[in-house]
Amino acid sequence: MQAALALPILAVCAKAGAAEVGEIGISTLGYKERGLMRVIEPVLWGRAQIADVWEVQASAAVDIITGASPELVTNASGRPVQSITGASVVDHRTTGDLKVTRRFGDFALSASHAQSSEEDYHSKAYGLEGRVDLDQKLTTLTAGFGHSDDHVGSSIDPTLDAPRRTNEYLFGVTQVLSPLAVVQSSLAVSRGKGWYNDPYKLTLTFYPDQGLPVLASDRRPDHRDSVSWLTRLRRHFPQANGTLQADYRYFRDDWGIRAHTLEVAWQQDLGERFAVRPALRYYTQGAAGFYSPVVPRPQPEILSSDQRLGAFGGLSPSLRVTARFEGGLVVEATAGYVVDARSLRLGGGGSEAFETLRAAYGLVSVSHTF
Amino acid sequence: MRALAASILFALSGAAAAVQPGDPLPAVSARELEAPAAPLALGSFRGSVVYVDFWASWCVPCRVSMPALERMYRKYRGLGLRVVGVNKDVAHADAERFLKRVAVSFPLVADGDDAVARAFDVQAMPSGYLVDRRGVVRYVHRGFTDETAAALAAEIEILLKEGG
Amino acid sequence: MRIGAAWILAAVAALLAGGCAPVAPYQRGYLARPDMALEENAGTAKALEKTFAAKEAASGGASVGGGGCGCN
Numbered sequence: 001m002q003a004a005l006a007l008p009i010l011a012v013c014a015k016a017g018a019a020e021v022g023e024i025g026i027s028t029l030g031y032k033e034r035g036l037m038r039v040i041e042p043v044l045w046g047r048a049q050i051a052d053v054w055e056v057q058a059s060a061a062v063d064i065i066t067g068a069s070p071e072l073v074t075n076a077s078g079r080p081v082q083s084i085t086g087a088s089v090v091d092h093r094t095t096g097d098l099k100v101t102r103r104f105g106d107f108a109l110s111a112s113h114a115q116s117s118e119e120d121y122h123s124k125a126y127g128l129e130g131r132v133d134l135d136q137k138l139t140t141l142t143a144g145f146g147h148s149d150d151h152v153g154s155s156i157d158p159t160l161d162a163p164r165r166t167n168e169y170l171f172g173v174t175q176v177l178s179p180l181a182v183v184q185s186s187l188a189v190s191r192g193k194g195w196y197n198d199p200y201k202l203t204l205t206f207y208p209d210q211g212l213p214v215l216a217s218d219r220r221p222d223h224r225d226s227v228s229w230l231t232r233l234r235r236h237f238p239q240a241n242g243t244l245q246a247d248y249r250y251f252r253d254d255w256g257i258r259a260h261t262l263e264v265a266w267q268q269d270l271g272e273r274f275a276v277r278p279a280l281r282y283y284t285q286g287a288a289g290f291y292s293p294v295v296p297r298p299q300p301e302i303l304s305s306d307q308r309l310g311a312f313g314g315l316s317p318s319l320r321v322t323a324r325f326e327g328g329l330v331v332e333a334t335a336g337y338v339v340d341a342r343s344l345r346l347g348g349g350g351s352e353a354f355e356t357l358r359a360a361y362g363l364v365s366v367s368h369t370f
Numbered sequence: 371m372r373a374l375a376a377s378i379l380f381a382l383s384g385a386a387a388a389v390q391p392g393d394p395l396p397a398v399s400a401r402e403l404e405a406p407a408a409p410l411a412l413g414s415f416r417g418s419v420v421y422v423d424f425w426a427s428w429c430v431p432c433r434v435s436m437p438a439l440e441r442m443y444r445k446y447r448g449l450g451l452r453v454v455g456v457n458k459d460v461a462h463a464d465a466e467r468f469l470k471r472v473a474v475s476f477p478l479v480a481d482g483d484d485a486v487a488r489a490f491d492v493q494a495m496p497s498g499y500l501v502d503r504r505g506v507v508r509y510v511h512r513g514f515t516d517e518t519a520a521a522l523a524a525e526i527e528i529l530l531k532e533g534g
Numbered sequence: 535m536r537i538g539a540a541w542i543l544a545a546v547a548a549l550l551a552g553g554c555a556p557v558a559p560y561q562r563g564y565l566a567r568p569d570m571a572l573e574e575n576a577g578t579a580k581a582l583e584k585t586f587a588a589k590e591a592a593s594g595g596a597s598v599g600g601g602g603c604g605c606n
Contacts, residue, residue: 488558
C-alpha cells in the first residue's frame, strides 16, 4: 500500500515553450501477470489554458483488478514459498485528480487535490506548488508541499479503519543546457505516520524442533520517512532525427530500503508522422530491515514477508509507436514486459524466497491537442 | 565540442547589440518560407513602413500576434504598411502546422541559421520591430498582448503619416 | 553502490547532454518537440507509474498527484 502524494507535477514547464492551448485524451492499460493478477485501467485526462494566466489539469481513472494476490508465505514444504489462499476476486479502484495553476509573470502557483477509493482503502490528498522561471525560462525552480490522508480497511475485517497521514516536500530544478538538451532534477522528502500493515498478508513458519507452527500477521512500523531523488535528461540529435531520454531515481527510506531505477529510451522519428521508441527500465531494491519470509525466534514486533519489501531486481523492456495526424490527433501504442527476480538484483544478494514475477502490459492512448 | 565552437564563432562574428529604437534596420536578407530560392532583402522595403516580426509555432503569444498582424496588414497595406514574418521553427513542418490554423497573407521568411535573429539580437519571442519609411527602427515590441496590438496600431498610423 | 556510482552517473549524464551552450530566446524549437518533454502524456504516465509502484517499494520523486493505491 503506497501513498503517492498529491504533489503537483514538477515538470509543469515540461516542454520548454510548447504552444498548445489544451489537450484531452483517453488511455487504456491492460496488464497481466503470469498466473496471478490482471488489470484493466482506462484513464481519461485533460489540460486546458484559460484566459492566458490559468491552467487546469484533471484526470480520472478506474482500475479493474481480477485475480489473486499471494497472501501467505509458508515454509511447510521446507522452504518459504508464496501461497494463494483466497479465491480469485474482482476489485475496483477509482482515482481522480485536479490541479489549477495561476501564472503571475515568471511565477506560478498551483493547488491540487486527488482522491483514490476502493473497497478497503480511501485516500485524499492536497498539494501546493510554486514555480519560478529564471533567465528567460532557461532555469525553472519548483517547490511543493503535499498532504495525504489515507484510511486502510479490510474486506475480511470490517472493523478495520486505520488512518495514515503523509506529508511530502518537493524541490526541483529544470535547466535548459543547450538548444538540444534539457535536464531536470528533483528531490522529494516524505514523512508518514499511521497504519502500514497489510491486513491480508500472513507468515506461517514451521520449525524442525517444534510441533506447532507460528502464524504471524504482517506488522510494519507506524511511520515511514523516505527520500526520492529523480533526475531526467532529454537530448535531441538532429542528424539522427532522434531523442535520447534517460531517467534515474534513487530512493531510500527508514525501513532500510535502498532502490535505484534507471530508464533509458530512444525516440526515433520515422518521417513527419511516426515515431518509434524502444526503452529499457532497470530496477534494483534492497530489503527492508524487518522483511523475513520466515518468523524468527523470538518473534519480533515488526515483521513482513511481503516480497515487495525484499531484495530483488527488475528488468522491463518496452516499445512505443506514436502516430501524429492533422488537426492534433495523436495515437500511441506501447507494449512492455516486466520480469522481477532475485537474480536481477544489482550486486547479488536477492532474497531467497523471492518468487519471480513475469508480466506483460499494453497501453493504447488517443489524444487530441488544440 | 560543436557547441563550444559555435559559441566562439558567435562571439567572434561580432553579433549586433540588441536593436533599439533609433537604430537603422539591419541590412539582412533571408529566403522565403514557401519559395526557398527567392531571397528577400529587408532593405527592399524602403519607402514603406515595415513591421519585422519574429515568430514560431512554439511561441505561445504568437497565436495572438499573428492574427493581429494579419488584420493590421490588411487594414493598412494600401496606405504603405508592409509586414515580414521571420520564422524561428527548426522544421518547416512545424511552421506549416501553425499556418494551417493561422493563415497570413504577408511574406514569411525562414531563418534556420539564425542569421536574421542574431542581426537583430532578438531578446524575446515574439519580437517585433516597426521601421519608418527611411529605414530607421522606431518602436520595438517584446512579447505580445492585446495592449501591444492597440499600441502598435497607433504607432503604425503615426509612421504612415510621415514622409519617406 | 554509493558515492562512486553517483559520480559515474553524473559523468555519463554530462557526456550525453553534450555540454552546455548558450541558448537564445529564439532557439527553443528543438526543446519544444514532444519527445523533449520531461513527462509522457498524463494518461500514460499515470497508468505506467502505478504498474511499477504496485510491485516495488520505491515511490515518488516527481510523480503526478496522489491518492495512494491500496495495492495488494
